[in-house]
Amino acid sequence: MSVPLSTIRSAFFLLFTQDPRRLYTLLGIPEGKRYLNLGYWERSDMNLEEACDELVRKVGSLARLRAEDIVLDVGFGFGQQAVLWVEEFACRKIFGINVTPLHLNESNALIRRRGLQEVIRYQLGDAVAIPFRANCFDKVLALECAFHFKTREKFFREAYRVLKPGGLLVTADIIRGKVRGRWPNQVGHRLFGFLQERFWQIPAENRNDISQYRRYLERAGFSEIMATDVSDKVFGSLVSYYLSKSQPHEDLLIRLLLNMTRGFCRSGYLRYTLSRASKPGPAPGEEQ
Ligand SMILES: C[S@@+](CC[C@H](N)C(=O)[O-])C[C@H]1O[C@@H](n2cnc3c(N)ncnc32)[C@H](O)[C@@H]1O
Secondary structure, eight states: OOOOOOHHHHHHHTTTTOOOHHHHHHOOOOOOSOOOOOOSSTTTOOOHHHHHHHHHHHHHTTTTTTTTEEEEEEEEEEESSHHHHHHHHHOOEEEESSSSSHHHHHHHHHHTTTTTTTTTEEEEBTTTBSSTTTTEEEEEEESSGGSSTTTHHHHHHHHHEEEEEEEEEEEEEEEEOOOOOOHHHHHHHHHHHHHHHHHHHHHOOGGHHHHHHHHHHHHHHHEEEEEEEEEHHHHHHHHHHHHHOOOTTTHHHHHHHHHHHHHHTTSSEEEEEEEEEEEESSTTTTTO
């Protein structure tokens, strides 16, 4: 395996920036189905694409997506998820915002190829300054991206503003847990965690555990908050999947990193949550 020096240099510089656009421009375009999430591993024999589809489905079901919903998809990646919501939930109107121009261009190309221009509309836009008026969406969905936002709490307030009364915010998100074990473990995990946060462009303000997460949602005005820890369905199988794909001799560094990541996830430092919160008011479709 040979990684060009320029890529290593760019990856190193990511440690000193706070701009997800740089990260995603460096990561480029994935092969196969273009997802950028960790997947939901319902069964251990799934492949990555199936697991990613499953996570998208989980978010759609949690949001109780219906044909008549007007949906905002925040951080839409390569646009793959909205296509599934159209095909499997019959959504007829999805708007999306994203800060990465590469993702906007590729997603627009995908919906043109699928002939979905009338159903899905993407534009550049920041989750913490959503370029839409108040009370205009039935659902706001943020699939594995709110940890990037500066800050996640500001995004919750923005999501609340643009939702109609009775509307739902659904997130799939990576948060903080508590590190188990004695102090050498604690120090090691904190250091590795710090480097991971720098590399993955996660602002320090977003080091929230599940109770803070709920508190931020409440403070934004949401009620009927449900936040479930699904780490077991996300991290473990994903790492095993990559380990089974990598070649022991060629990918020594990758295997080392994957094993470190597995230990890191098992330590409880990172948690994966699926959450739903409601803007008080009659559910869309139930208004007088
Ligand atoms: C981990 S990817 C997830 C993409 C997609 N949801 C998926 O599951 O494949 C995070 C996405 O969030 C976008 N993003 C990061 N910061 C953002 C912000 N402040 N506002 C809107 N989108 C943002 C990135 O450009 C990227 O597309």
